[in-house]
Amino acid sequence: MEPKVNPGEASPVGGAGEGRATGGGGPVRGGAGGEPGGPGSDLHLELSDGPGGRRGALMRALRDAVRTGRLAPGTRLPPYRTLAADLGLARNTVAEAYAELVAEGWLTARQGSGTRVADRAAPPDSGRPRRPTTPSRPRRPVHDLVQGTPDASAFPRTAWLASARRALTAAPHEAFGPGDPRGRTELRHAVAAYLARARGVRADPARIVVCSGFANALRLLGQVIDGTIAVESYGLGFHRSLLTAAGRTTFALPIDEHGAQVRELPGSGAAAALLTPAHQFPTGGPLHPARRAALIDWARAEGGVVLEDDYDGEFRYDRQPVGAVQGLDPDRVVYIGSVSKSLSPALRLGWMVLPGHLVDAVLELKGERESWASALEQLTLADFLASGSYDRHVRRMRRLYRRRRDRLVAALAERAPHVQVTGIAAGLHAVLGLPAGTERSVVQAAAWQGLAVEGLGLYRHGEATGVPGDGLVVGYGTPPEHAFAGALNALCEALPPPP
Template structure:
């Protein structure tokens, strides 16, 4: 059987897949043929149907097929022979792919994603986002498509100022807001600005995200961990750190889930005022609180000493690469200067679309639906574990997209469970992975797993719970 006979039956499916990714008819056909040549389904020398015959078979205009053939011939994928039609071109030997650097090595295959911090991407509000994008683009001035203010589009900064005041109690205005490509960039920009001012260290909660610790260190700043207990980070210890900045997750500590108590918040703000330091409030999932009223942003206690950081990664999708900082007045210029040096500005079209989504109420509606779904998933996780893994204690449940599973002392530890999880295709984090450099966990703190319940699509959620319970079985 010829290569075309083997591949041709799949072409309809490949075209549908391309159209599903938003490609036009011609682009989808070109993509399908390139892929088939690249992966060997269409061997060199294989004769393709005439443009007329393939157009009839696929229900396309003949010109569409002819233009695709012409483009792929120009790129060297196909060759046109007088009297022989169009054939797959012979391509020289391809170099073996280089091994990725260790930090960029692909993760093991994942069957069930229970990593914390990621929403169900299949629930992204595509229809509402597309409608908002059309409205935003139609109304955008021409200058919005050029280089602009490194702080971001004024439309989004205005929308965010109103939204953050209404939803999180943040005290700011559009002139103090800076749009960045997510929290990680915002943290780096702030570290760079404070390093210029003489800062040498940053205080962090003893449990957090290692990539954030790495960002701090990459700017030449020491990472100084703060002890953590049932009242949150011990901010009374800030004076001993020598830090110029303290990074906190006061509404829902990551990953333990405890909120920062009022006295600890007051102690942190008092430290910043006395020393001239700053606090960075990472409000990574402040919109998702379930069992009581939301805890207001700590930034409202002193907008001149507290930087508020938010992101669309949890409420919408991390791939949008949209985050924001509400800055004290004296940090606006230095942080904006570093943003200009880094990448000039964040994407204008994404900013305009998010502004329109917020102003139209579409963002609020999506967050309400997501909050309802996440609460149901959290309750289901707790119920299943209570029935099938009763020795495991579940904590950190009042908010967010994740929970901590405290492991029994007589069972397997974090390292063994993580190894078993990887071999079974179950992606999750351990509590120990989150430990900050130099931190020593309290002897009384049990080992644990950090389980995200936001990422699996609805149809796969029960299977993910089954895999988790199998992992925890004695």
């Protein structure tokens, strides 16, 4: 028989279908709806011999789980029928244990809400003096103008979901097996078609290898290419660190308003050169046509490889499209792209368009199975590209980012006309020139305004020469639309007054 409950009293049991519990190993696992201990969850309890028989053993196990914090306040317990069945106990035994723990204050029970750990049943203080705690990272600033990420609120959720549904419906059965290190053939063909049309890349799908983003590609290439690698004197230190970790030595190519000075390459002994030809990062501007030609001449004459980071190649505002260097010589250039800026870094999808002589080496290094890039997300991206949704999204974001860039330029013209703004013809960031020796103080002043922004010196190679000087790298892609005005105001407040 079920234990009787007096009228008006809450039953210490959950409703139908609330959850399951097992006597097996494992902590509490969240069930349907994402609530710990909610419907469909499992509960690990170890019953030990002792006074009170099986009911006493169950009560001790539940108290211990609450006392140690394994069952947090508010956690919903499985219905007593379910727990009884899984632990091999009588239903009355579990119901009586629940009722007694409710009476003791360990649990609470409300009609329709089930049985839960009481809020006041948190683990007691050990009595030992507590050490002052410090956060592992600073508090998130109020405003964010750090470069490198798109507006996360603008992700095309509806269109992406439609592509995901179509891709899942059409996916062959083998797509749910071990992943191919080359990447899904659907994505490689879609990427080849898009790059040929939009970026002037000569892309054979057989030479495309899917990766989990630019960093993943650089890790692989750093192990495949043997020798010193030339990099631009300003760029992401993270990328240089990846090459160093792969055992590669880097040296800096000076940059100016026309991009990297590639005349430094002949006779340097470099095996490869990592460049951002479409939009030099972070100073801005495309690589001059004459330097593009000289770059290819060097690669052909000395057997070098160009690693082309197509940074911001799709976001241009005041200039004609600049095609990829890879189109000049697919046998000497590795074209690397991703959706981190155009869609979201959360997707972790990118690609390498490789010269034929590097394909097998990269695949051997990746191994027999794809370890990082999800096959289902690859299929979704393939549909997103083939359906035209990607083009529509890029055009929409190009308009949005151009408006933000224009608002940035207008705000500076009104409130800080003495500050020079460069690198604004394309991309998701601008460079603000600062008086010599003021960069660090301006970054600190921005922090006082609750603004996260980075100084230009952060991107400088340790051996860089001919440096551009002090400046700020202002990313206008990150803030959501409603927060952009506040970020601009904080930036203007942090800038130094006219000389």
